[in-house]
Amino acid sequence: MPSMNMIQALNSAMDVMLERDPDVLIFGQDVGYFGGVFRCTAGLQKKYGSKRVFDAPISEGGIVGAAVGMGAYGLRPVVEIQFADYIYPAMDQLTSEAARLRYRSGGEFSAPITVRTPCGGGIYGGQTHSQSPEAMFAHVCGLKTVMPSNPYDAKGLLIAAIEDDDPVVFFEPKRIYNGPFDGHHDRPVKPWAGHALGEVPDGYYTVPLGRANVLRPGTAVTVLCYGTMVHVCLAAAAESGIDAEVIDLRTLMPLDLETIEASVRKTGRCVIVHEATRTCGFGAELSAQVQEACFIHLEAPIERVTGWDTPYPLAHEWQYFPGPARVSEALTRVMEF
Structure with a gap:
């Protein structure tokens, strides 16, 4: 199996699902031409075109709201909120619309959307680029909440999240995005060290949601x-x-x-x-x-x-x-x- 860091594993997961399912599409701030602020979507727009991988305005509520409508229509959107700290303008769409759509429609509609967002510290991003708000989303009935710790799980969990018929908030710890981490607060690893953290299969596989x-x-x-x-x-x-x-x-x-x-x-x-x-x-x-x-x-x-x-x-x-x-x-x- 090839060695990948978490960014590469996430990119591979989205690549696999874009190729596998024509209803999958990706959008968010800078995820298209630029490939995302952390490069998680690098090369996907070039490979699949700007109708399936595209940039969105700086409007987190609009991004998630559009995704909810697309999901109800039958698509499987994967959206990126550039940092978890920016997700709060989309809280109403996530908690009042996406999480409740299946229940309030009596099962007629669902919101099979995946909201990816980098979380936590480790890059000296300060108060507005370092928060870990996962507990807020775990509290909401109807949302699934995921946070991987390694590239293998990241790819398998993301594929499982994209295939899930309910909304998933997928937190990605940016401190371990790019390389090995020895666990010590006094020995930080440079965020863009470029080292691989694990072996990850190239193709399709899943890690089931809800299994430790x-x-x-x-x-x-x-x-x-x-x-x-x-x-x-x-x-x-x-x-x-x-x-x-x-x-x-x-x-x-x-x-x-x-x-x-x-x-x-x-x-x-x-x-x-x-x-x-x-x-x-x-x-x-x-x-x-x-x-x-x-x-x-x-x-x-x-x-x-x-x-x-x-x-x-x-x-x-x-x-x-x-x-x-x-x-x-x-x-x-x-x-x-």
Whole structure:
């Protein structure tokens, strides 16, 4: 299999689906001729033409609103919101229209749209280019929410999202777009290093939505994470010497509760890690779900390791990120019970 970074894997997924399904089309700000601000759609307009891959005005609400109409008509649009921080003008279209279309039409219409957007920090983008708002979308009934951690999953999950008959918000952690990441907040990898992160098949395959991946089996404590934090947690588990079971959620909604519950019942302990701010972050929902399903099996309080409840700090983003040291401290605390 060829080696690809996440950008190349996402590009390959869209290439496969454009060729495979004539109802698939791609549009958004700068995704056509320029190939996207992160080059995820590079070369697709040249290959498939400007009627299937095209630029849109700077109007996130208009982009998603148009996609909802196209989806109801029978197309499968894949739209890009240039940064997750810009998605808020499209919230009404996503939550009031796309998420509810199947229900309010009694199944007569659906919104098979995929909304791709880069999220999180790692490029010194400051407060308006670094947010992680995934919890807002996981809260909305009718939306599916995805965040991959590696190129193989990114391609398979994106193809599955495009083929899904319901709307999917597909978050792409820009910190791991281009290369390997060692998990340390004090050793950042240059965002445009150009290194490959994994082997990815050229052709069609899917990674099912709603199915987590146990990346590191263990018996002492369950670590729940997704996106960039997967690499942080793997580093922490290796360096702490604790027999941690690291689970990459991959899909936040639908959530693979079966895998989570089986792991926590085995280990009796749980640490939850995400980059987004702590209060009302997705970790709070995970903690509630684990407590409700596994209370009698828990041997220690559930720990959360997250970003701080502050506006995103431009100059100190590597201190803002949860790093292996903070995760290791949480692992050590739960093992003391």
